[in-house]
Amino acid sequence: MFKRSDQDSRPSVRIVVDGAALAAREGDTVSAALLASGRDVRRATAVSGAPRLPYCMMGVCFDCLVTIDGVGNRQGCLVPVAEGMQIEIQKGKREIGR
Amino acid sequence: MSKDYDVAVVGGGLLGSAIAWGLGRLGKRVVVLDEGDVAKRASRANFALVWVQSKGLGMPAYTGWTMRASETWGRLAAELKDQTGLDVALQQNGGFHLTLGENEFAQRAQLVTRMHNQVGAADYRMEMLSASEVKKMLPLIGPEVSGGSFCPWDGHVNSLRTFRAFHTGLKLFGIEYFPERPVSAISRSGGEFRLSTAQGEIRAGKVVLSAGNANQSLAPMVGLSAPMGPTRGQIVVTERTMPFLPHPLTTIRQTDEGTVMIGDSKEDQLDDRTLNHAVSAVMADRAQRTFPHLARLNVIRTWSGIRVMPQDGFPIYDQSESAPGAFVTCCHSGVTLASNHAFEIARMVAAGALEPELVGAFSARRFDTNHAATGSGYY
Amino acid sequence: MNTTARHDSYDVVVIGAGPAGLAAATTAAEAGLSTLLLDENAGPGGQVWRAIASTPVRDRNHLGADYWAGSELVEEARSSGAEIIQRATVWSLDRNLEIGVSVGGASFFVKARRVILATGALERPFPIPGWTLPGVMTAGAAQTMLKSSGLVPSGPTVIAGQGPLLWLLAAQILRLGGRIDRILDTTERRNYLAALPHAFAFMTSRYFAKGLALMKQVRAKVPVVTGISELAAAGDGQLATVTYVSGGRRETVPAELLLLHQGVVPNVNLAMATGIEHRWDDLQLCWSPVLDRDGNTSVEGIAIAGDGAGIGGADAAIVRGRIAARAAVEALAPAAAARLAPMASFKASLVKAERGRIFLDTLFRPAPQFRIPSGDTIVCRCEEVSARDILDAVAIGATGPNQLKAYRRTGMGPCQGRLCGLTVTELMAQARGKSPQEIGYYRLRAPVKPITLAELAAVPKTEADVNAVVRG
Numbered sequence: 031m032f033k034r035s036d037q038d039s040r041p042s043v044r045i046v047v048d049g050a051a052l053a054a055r056e057g058d059t060v061s062a063a064l065l066a067s068g069r070d071v072r073r074a075t076a077v078s079g080a081p082r083l084p085y086c087m088m089g090v091c092f093d094c095l096v097t098i099d100g101v102g103n104r105q106g107c108l109v110p111v112a113e114g115m116q117i118e119i120q121k122g123k124r125e126i127g128r
Numbered sequence: 129m130s131k132d133y134d135v136a137v138v139g140g141g142l143l144g145s146a147i148a149w150g151l152g153r154l155g156k157r158v159v160v161l162d163e164g165d166v167a168k169r170a171s172r173a174n175f176a177l178v179w180v181q182s183k184g185l186g187m188p189a190y191t192g193w194t195m196r197a198s199e200t201w202g203r204l205a206a207e208l209k210d211q212t213g214l215d216v217a218l219q220q221n222g223g224f225h226l227t228l229g230e231n232e233f234a235q236r237a238q239l240v241t242r243m244h245n246q247v248g249a250a251d252y253r254m255e256m257l258s259a260s261e262v263k264k265m266l267p268l269i270g271p272e273v274s275g276g277s278f279c280p281w282d283g284h285v286n287s288l289r290t291f292r293a294f295h296t297g298l299k300l301f302g303i304e305y306f307p308e309r310p311v312s313a314i315s316r317s318g319g320e321f322r323l324s325t326a327q328g329e330i331r332a333g334k335v336v337l338s339a340g341n342a343n344q345s346l347a348p349m350v351g352l353s354a355p356m357g358p359t360r361g362q363i364v365v366t367e368r369t370m371p372f373l374p375h376p377l378t379t380i381r382q383t384d385e386g387t388v389m390i391g392d393s394k395e396d397q398l399d400d401r402t403l404n405h406a407v408s409a410v411m412a413d414r415a416q417r418t419f420p421h422l423a424r425l426n427v428i429r430t431w432s433g434i435r436v437m438p439q440d441g442f443p444i445y446d447q448s449e450s451a452p453g454a455f456v457t458c459c460h461s462g463v464t465l466a467s468n469h470a471f472e473i474a475r476m477v478a479a480g481a482l483e484p485e486l487v488g489a490f491s492a493r494r495f496d497t498n499h500a501a502t503g504s505g506y507y
Numbered sequence: 508m509n510t511t512a513r514h515d516s517y518d519v520v521v522i523g524a525g526p527a528g529l530a531a532a533t534t535a536a537e538a539g540l541s542t543l544l545l546d547e548n549a550g551p552g553g554q555v556w557r558a559i560a561s562t563p564v565r566d567r568n569h570l571g572a573d574y575w576a577g578s579e580l581v582e583e584a585r586s587s588g589a590e591i592i593q594r595a596t597v598w599s600l601d602r603n604l605e606i607g608v609s610v611g612g613a614s615f616f617v618k619a620r621r622v623i624l625a626t627g628a629l630e631r632p633f634p635i636p637g638w639t640l641p642g643v644m645t646a647g648a649a650q651t652m653l654k655s656s657g658l659v660p661s662g663p664t665v666i667a668g669q670g671p672l673l674w675l676l677a678a679q680i681l682r683l684g685g686r687i688d689r690i691l692d693t694t695e696r697r698n699y700l701a702a703l704p705h706a707f708a709f710m711t712s713r714y715f716a717k718g719l720a721l722m723k724q725v726r727a728k729v730p731v732v733t734g735i736s737e738l739a740a741a742g743d744g745q746l747a748t749v750t751y752v753s754g755g756r757r758e759t760v761p762a763e764l765l766l767l768h769q770g771v772v773p774n775v776n777l778a779m780a781t782g783i784e785h786r787w788d789d790l791q792l793c794w795s796p797v798l799d800r801d802g803n804t805s806v807e808g809i810a811i812a813g814d815g816a817g818i819g820g821a822d823a824a825i826v827r828g829r830i831a832a833r834a835a836v837e838a839l840a841p842a843a844a845a846r847l848a849p850m851a852s853f854k855a856s857l858v859k860a861e862r863g864r865i866f867l868d869t870l871f872r873p874a875p876q877f878r879i880p881s882g883d884t885i886v887c888r889c890e891e892v893s894a895r896d897i898l899d900a901v902a903i904g905a906t907g908p909n910q911l912k913a914y915r916r917t918g919m920g921p922c923q924g925r926l927c928g929l930t931v932t933e934l935m936a937q938a939r940g941k942s943p944q945e946i947g948y949y950r951l952r953a954p955v956k957p958i959t960l961a962e963l964a965a966v967p968k969t970e971a972d973v974n975a976v977v978r979g
Contacts, residue, residue: 031642031660031661031662031763031764032652032658032659032660032661032764033658033659033660033661033685034656034657034658035563035564035657035658035659035683035684036684037563037564037565037566037569037657037683038563038564038656038657039563039565040563055563055656057549057558057561057563057655057656058655058656059549059655059656062652062655062656062658063656065652065658066652066656066658072641072744072745075891076367076368076386077368077385077889077890077891077920078891080639080744080891081640081641081744081745082639082641083641083642083644084644084648085639085643085644085645085648085888085926086629086630086644086645086647086648086926087644087645087647087648087649087651087652088554088629088647088648088651089547089548089956090629090774090922090925090926091888091922091925091926092889092920092921092922093639093888095921101424102424103367103426103921103957107651108547108548108594110549122370123368123369123370123386124367124368124369124370124425125369125370126268126369126370126372126421127421127424128424140904162904164906164907164910165906165907165908165909165910165946165947166907166909166947166950169913171913172909172910172912172913232977288912288913288914288916291913291914292900292903292913292914292915295903295904295914296903298903298904299902299903299904305903305904307904307906307910308906364960364963366960367921367957385916390960392976393975393976394975394976394978395975401782401950402601402602402782403952403953404972404975405599405607405953405963405966406966406967406968406969406972407968407972407975407976408963408966409963409964409965409966409967409968409972410968410972410973410975410976410977411976412960412961412963412964412966413964413968414976414977415960415964416960416961416964422960423959423960423961423964424959424960424961425959425960426921426957426958426959426960427954427957427958427959427960427963428920428921428923428954428957429919429923429952430952430953430954431952
């Protein structure tokens with residue numbers, strides 16, 4: 031869906047998405063890194079379970095909700111990636127204790 | 129006879145629409161007059177409990193009235209489902225009031241004893257449970273929970289969907305609902321009531337005032353009184369989460385949609401456009417001490433609403449002597465009592481007289497004698 | 508990174524570090540006022556200069572001169588003496604000018620003598636069939652990814668809508684080697700005629716030549732279909748095709764990405780939750796705050812600058828930021844105000860910056876069918892409520908957005924109406940034969956952005972607050 035510009039010389043940051051390593055770049059938001067990965071990163075809504083991907087990328091639509099380091103319903107488009115960050119694609123309602 | 133309707137109901141909230149729906153069910157020609165989009169509406173600010181425990185301290189009749197509502201709510205939910213297809217998510221498997229620390233536990237235990245000792249009140253099996261007993265039923269409680277009271281009759285419902293079901297039902301019954309039409313005056317002549325609105329006059333054989341705290345100014349127009357003592361309440365709501373709470377609590381409940389509602393405050397401030405974050409903070413703090421895992425959930429909405437509250441906390445159902453056919457109805461617990469309003473009050477209005485054996489205790493004449501102590505119309 | 512404010516109170520607190528906020532904070536701080544600038548993003552710049560301090564796009568021609576113009580303002584703000592906190596989400600502002608701020612999962616409150624809201628704009632909802640499908644995004648979203656991460660579309664991509672940003676984005680994608688298969692221009696043909704009387708003013712604005720050049724660049728490389736009168740996205744759990752009608756002809760094209768844009772509208776949530784009066788703007792088709800000449804709102808001590816005050820673009824936003832800040836300086840430190848450029852010169856710059864705006868507003872006024880959906884099309888993305896659901900609620904008595912919540916939960920999800928509010932107002936207005944002003948908007952309340960329950964619980968409380976809650 032998206033590819034990286036060849037001008038992009040930012041250092042790589044390693045994150046983990048549903049258990050699999052992913053090379054993001056320093057300064058990427060979680061949502062940008064997920065969309066750039068080419069993997070299926072669709073979440074499922076808490077209402078009907080419908081699949082969604084980020085819509086606005088500026089913090090207003092809440093379609094980028096994702097579990098980051100064990101905390102559910104984070105706005106992935108507002109959180110920069112960090113080395114070793116654990117990402118889980120959220121399916122449905124937020125789980126208890128996450 | 130030139131009257132347009134058998135009954136005009138003033139107020140389209142949960143109370144007015146329950147009565148109107150009940151009248152429609154009996155085949156009456158009804159009109160509901162309501163305010164518009166921005167109004168003080170308890171029907172969209174409530175906590176949605178169908179609640180019995182601790183109701184009626186100081187007025188045994190209220191305990192019986194509440195029990196009756198609890199017993200017939202299932203029938204109401206079923207009839208609404210049949211008629212409109214809407215499931216109002218009624219759940220009546222018992223509810224808790226949980227306490228934090230020993231003082232609160234002792235206080236609650238005292239209240240339970242006073243309720244048991246009250247002569248003439250129905251026994252609704254409210255009992256104190258220790259923290260470990262509570263934990264068996266609510267495994268996620270935190271270490272600060274000292275126990276609480278449990279009543280098997282308690283429950284909750286989706287109150288917004290109930291509101292929608294009533295309004296859907298009104299339409300199906302052919303009842304006219306006129307929003308944005310507040311009533312400015314009511315007079316009675318030639319055996320009918322004339323209700324003045326900015327869009328013209330409405331005529332009806334009977335009139336039921338169900339306008340919440342506004343009943344205070346409407347009731348005198350038909351020779352009735354409704355002394356009100358409103359308070360403000362705030363509620364905090366979280367995002368949807370997986371089901372974790374099998375029973376509703378007095379101040380925490382999980383909706384069928386998955387959100388967690390956290391109540392509630394009782395404030396004298398009556399501006400429902402503002403919020404007191406510190407009061408919300410107390411509620412939030414108590415909620416996270418009750419269920420520690422809630423601490424991480426996101427709060428997505430908060431609101432404040434004005435409680436419809438008769439001065440002594442108990443309902444007012446009254447009929448006018450000087451203007452026969454005029455009724456006033458107001459109460460705090462419009463959700464809990466919805467089934468009574470739809471079945472009993474509607475039947476009495478249709479018949480033209482309130483039944484003293486059921487609702488005689490709720491006449492506003494009790495305020496004349498001036499011994500009405502503030503009781504627990506609330507929980 | 509700063510995670511909390513150095514002081515409990517400030518002369519001026521500016522919310523939002525886009526063009527208006529940067530200019531306002533700089534002006535206020537340079538005049539000697541204690542100034543705090545709060546911004547939700549990782550770096551300053553707002554949407555228009557997003558990631559200006561960190562973008563991986565090195566070739567300055569790719570993002571263009573207007574983008575890089577932002578670095579100067581960022582530098583000025585950084586050296587102005589204003590305290591700047593990034594990743595700070597303002598979740599509450601009240602009439603006492605008390606501001607609730609969340610940074611890194613913890614909240615603090617600051618008090619201001621003056622508040623300047625520079626919360627900018629967001630993209631107008633574009634509720635077409637299928638707009639919730641994965642693969643459908645706003646043009647602004649694509650631009651954000653392009654600026655901050657150098658990401659461009661690589662698969663079959665359609666851009667649909669209208670307005671200057673759409674063409675700018677298309678040009679930027681192409682410059683960076685991205686893929687665009689087709690552009691579907693939804694500008695109504697009759698708008699060209701309506702805009703004509705305002706064309707002269709626009710031709711003398713600096714946007715004119717630039718806009719024409721951009722469109723030419725893009726048209727040379729991408730097929731553009733104009734006069735789009737219907738638009739729909741479809742796919743099974745993922746965008747697969749885009750269907751459109753132009754000149755009576757229906758066509759379906761495969762697509763993996765659909766980027767939508769029909770202009771921007773003020774981001775009103777914080778201002779409305781504060782109780783600031785807004786009115787419906789019939790030309791821009793959105794809610795705009797009621798402001799005096801200096802940007803002061805109906806709430807004493809709060810001004811709004813930038814696109815949040817009504818859409819005017821980046822140049823106008825900078826000037827409006829300076830005007831609002833100068834007015835704050837005049838009120839709080841009159842002696843310092845005398846050393847600033849005179850208000851008249853700011854006002855003259857504003858006239859210049861706003862030249863041609865009416866032309867753009869008229870030409871790019873979105874068509875009704877793209878603002879007011881019907882049938883199964885989702886209106887409220889959070890609660891998944893369709894246009895038909897809303898019309899059903901109107902039929903049984905819903906009069907406006909607030910009653911509609913009770914009937915259908917619209918606007919009750921985490922976005923708090925940002926993606927459905929305008930649609931709901933216009934849809935209900937149409938259904939009820941009323942004006943949007945008569946229908947009104949959601950009554951919004953803090954927190955305007957989610958905060959955790961623990962964060963709320965940590966707000967300082969008194970015994971009276973405790974007593975208002977605890978009962979035996």
